[in-house]
Amino acid sequence: xxxxxxxxxxxxxxxxxxxxxxxxxxxxxxxxxxxxxxxxxxxxxxxxxxxxxxxxxxxxxxxxxxxxxxxxxxxxxxxxxxxxxxxxxxxxxxxxxxxxxxxxxxxxxxxxxxxxxxxxxxxxxxxxxxxxxxxxxxxxxxxxxxxxxxxxxxxxxxxxxxxxxxxxxxxxxxxxxxxxxxxxxxxxxxxxxxxxxxxxxxxxxxxxxxxxxxxxxxxxxxxxxxxxxxxxxxxxxxxxxxxxxxxxxxxxxxxxxxxxxxxxxxxxxxxxxxxxxxxxxxxxxxxxxxxxxxxxxxxxxxxxxxxxxxxxxxxxxxxxxxxxxxxxxxxxxxxxxxxxxxxxxxxxxxxxxxxxxxxxxxxxxxxxxxxxxxxxxxx
Amino acid sequence: xxxxxxxxxxxxxxxxxxxxxxxxxxxxxxxxxxxxxxxxxxxxxxxxxxxxxxxxxxxxxxxxxxxxxxxxxxxxxxxxxxxxxxxxxxxxxxxxxxxxxxxxxxxxxxxxxxxxxxxxxxxxxxxxxxxxxxxxxxxxxxxxxxxxxxxxxxxxxxxxxxxxxxxxxxxxxxxxxxxxxxxxxxxxxxxxxxxxxxxxxxxxxxxxxxxxxxxxxxxxxxxxxxxxxxxxxxxxxxxxxxxxxxxxxxxxxxxxxxxxxxxxxxxxxxxxxxxxxxxxxxxxxxxxxxxxxxxxxxxxxxxxxxxxxxxxxxxxxx
Numbered sequence: 001x002x003x004x005x006x007x008x009x010x011x012x013x014x015x016x017x018x019x020x021x022x023x024x025x026x027x028x029x030x031x032x033x034x035x036x037x038x039x040x041x042x043x044x045x046x047x048x049x050x051x052x053x054x055x056x057x058x059x060x061x062x063x064x065x066x067x068x069x070x071x072x073x074x075x076x077x078x079x080x081x082x083x084x085x086x087x088x089x090x091x092x093x094x095x096x097x098x099x100x101x102x103x104x105x106x107x108x109x110x111x112x113x114x115x116x117x118x119x120x121x122x123x124x125x126x127x128x129x130x131x132x133x134x135x136x137x138x139x140x141x142x143x144x145x146x147x148x149x150x151x152x153x154x155x156x157x158x159x160x161x162x163x164x165x166x167x168x169x170x171x172x173x174x175x176x177x178x179x180x181x182x183x184x185x186x187x188x189x190x191x192x193x194x195x196x197x198x199x200x201x202x203x204x205x206x207x208x209x210x211x212x213x214x215x216x217x218x219x220x221x222x223x224x225x226x227x228x229x230x231x232x233x234x235x236x237x238x239x240x241x242x243x244x245x246x247x248x249x250x251x252x253x254x255x256x257x258x259x260x261x262x263x264x265x266x267x268x269x270x271x272x273x274x275x276x277x278x279x280x281x282x283x284x285x286x287x288x289x290x291x292x293x294x295x296x297x298x299x300x301x302x303x304x305x306x307x308x309x310x311x312x313x314x315x316x317x318x319x320x321x322x323x324x325x326x327x328x329x330x331x332x333x334x335x336x337x338x339x340x341x342x343x344x345x346x347x348x349x350x351x352x353x354x355x356x357x358x359x360x361x362x363x364x365x366x367x368x369x370x371x372x373x374x375x376x377x378x379x
Numbered sequence: 380x381x382x383x384x385x386x387x388x389x390x391x392x393x394x395x396x397x398x399x400x401x402x403x404x405x406x407x408x409x410x411x412x413x414x415x416x417x418x419x420x421x422x423x424x425x426x427x428x429x430x431x432x433x434x435x436x437x438x439x440x441x442x443x444x445x446x447x448x449x450x451x452x453x454x455x456x457x458x459x460x461x462x463x464x465x466x467x468x469x470x471x472x473x474x475x476x477x478x479x480x481x482x483x484x485x486x487x488x489x490x491x492x493x494x495x496x497x498x499x500x501x502x503x504x505x506x507x508x509x510x511x512x513x514x515x516x517x518x519x520x521x522x523x524x525x526x527x528x529x530x531x532x533x534x535x536x537x538x539x540x541x542x543x544x545x546x547x548x549x550x551x552x553x554x555x556x557x558x559x560x561x562x563x564x565x566x567x568x569x570x571x572x573x574x575x576x577x578x579x580x581x582x583x584x585x586x587x588x589x590x591x592x593x594x595x596x597x598x599x600x601x602x603x604x605x606x607x608x609x610x611x612x613x614x615x616x617x618x619x620x621x622x623x624x625x626x627x628x629x630x631x632x633x634x635x636x637x638x639x640x641x642x643x644x645x646x647x648x649x650x651x652x653x654x655x656x657x658x659x660x661x662x663x664x665x666x667x668x669x670x671x672x673x674x675x676x677x678x679x680x681x682x683x684x685x686x687x688x689x690x691x692x693x694x695x696x697x
Contacts, residue, residue: 026422038575039421041591043407043658046423048649066649067575079648082668084488091667106426107489109508120491170569175561178553185560188419188570202447205460210445214418217567301444301461312420320463
């Protein structure tokens with residue numbers, strides 16, 4: 001898997017006539033090197049960075065890391081760099097020859113001073129095409145991460161009863177993922193109580209639903225509609241778990257709530273019916289809208305679907321404010337991963353949201369997620 | 380009122396550094412400027428304009444699609460929503476009063492495309508390093524900030540204690556992590572500064588637990604046997620104490636390094652000393668970096684000694 005990914009990066013560097021790729025972002029370094037590192041807060045991630053360098057023609061990436069034990073044996077490993085400090089970045093000036101054309105994902109001010117002679121361009125032009133299509137091994141990693149995430153959620157779901165706090169659910173979830181063998185947690189788990197109407201929820205810039213908002217010590221009550229969203233990492237790959245649950249000792253959705261879940265399923269079925277190589281993302285959006293009676297079944301600031309890989313949301317992004325022209329040129333290919341997350345909202349009766357993950361195959365698609373929709377009936 | 384004091388310090392620092400606008404992207408900087416509660420994700424975030432502080436108006440503008448978790452001193456007009464489309468983001472930012480006429484715009488970091496965005500939004504502005512102003516504000520702590528670090532340390536100690544209780548021959552690092560995260564989450568602080576909390580070397584277990592409360596980090600560490608007995612290595616303790624004794628206003632990173640090396644230990648690659656506040660902060664003293672850092676009264680520091688599988692840690696408030 002690492003060799004295949006590295007070959008893709010080499011291919012992009014050569015095709016774009018670049019002299020190097022310089023990566024500071026956690027998910028990007030994981031992609032380029034396969035190096036494992038503990039999950040850390042963003043501030044720690046900034047000062048105790050892993051830095052990856054890929055040069056065209058070189059047999060392996062170079063990794064500068066505070067966590068050398070996590071580096072694969074075929075990676076050239078060095079001690080950590082400190083790109084956020086002037087004395088740390090000064091060392092980095094020697095990484096590339098003066099005048100070199102280098103794609104980078106972040107350029108700290110100390111780096112900017114140290115790199116005065118370099119021609120810098122966005123790393124997304126190199127990483128984007130490489131990360132878009134997953135290899136069979138990558139798909140297995142996503143499936144494994146998702147499976148482990150789902151096992152942990154199966155232990156959490158029975159706890160969603162009146163009187164439980166959001167952080168109690170988090171506590172159980174985090175303990176379980178590590179008992180089950182997760183490498184890292186990716187996001188503070190979300191257990192958001194959805195209001196009956198948009199107006200009863202937080203004010204938003206666009207008038208649509210506020211989601212996802214952070215969890216707290218809020219106590220859940222009988223009948224609360226809970227939108228859950230969690231994500232972990234296994235072998236560097238992210239999972240993405242989304243479901244709607246109801247807080248109750250014996251949760252029994254109303255007929256209207258069951259209907260919301262069925263409509264959600266109809267949207268997903270309409271999209272999946274089109275999922276095969278050659279179909280555009282715009283066609284998926286139109287099918288989803290048609291299945292929802294002409295209204296967009298997703299939140300304005302998000303998407304109908306997004307990819308997942310070493311980052312929890314990556315290309316292809318489908319149905320965003322990048323616009324129809326962007327969606328139209330995004331053509332499905334084997335190896336693309338879609339996290340489908342339509343939202344059904346009935347103002348006055350709250351809504352339903354779940355996430356299902358599929359990978360595009362030569363013939364159509366294959367499912368990577370596998371968790372029941374209980375207590376909702378979707379058929 | 381920690382928020383108002385932080386805000387005052389940030390705008391004072393902008394004035395001292397002659398900044399008309401400060402563009403922040405790192406979550407900790409955004410918390411410092413606004414006090415807004417943001418969704419925590421692990422690892423680094425790509426740098427982008429998550430918050431703008433504008434000197435002319437005295438307002439801070441925040442990338443947030445909703446007002447939940449946003450303090451009342453930010454009005455709805457101060458919020459701009461999430462965009463995936465750079466053109467839409469630029470259009471939102473263009474509406475911020477005082478940005479287009481700015482002469483000097485400081486940023487917390489850069490990406491290769493970022494100077495173009497700033498040029499489009501503030502055509503006459505000089506783009507400069509905003510981090511000296513950010514750290515001038517952040518690096519010394521108020522009494523309330525120190526209290527928050529202490530509250531976080533109390534949670535970290537609870538996380539440490541539950542790991543100690545779980546020690547037994549054959550225990551794994553991941554099992555210890557599992558009980559630690561469960562404990563800190565149940566105490567309302569589910570986001571660890573680092574998931575690397577336990578390192579087992581033979582019969583020794585080095586435990587280094589952190590916690591974050593209201594954005595502020597605390598931590599506690601020590602060494603136990605796998606049987607649960609606290610063990611203190613004299614060299615490790617002496618090295619720690621030598622560095623702690625050297626931590627005082629006016630001392631340099633080189634002074635701290637020499638204090639450590641005087642005990643015969645080689646400089647560790649990971650930081651020996653770092654600032655602590657809204658997570659890890661400067662000054663950072665490690666092998667190859669930090670000699671020129673100067674300590675000042677009001678700083679909060681974390682000093683960690685690691686020797687042959689042993690760990691000792693102390694927080695120092697100057």
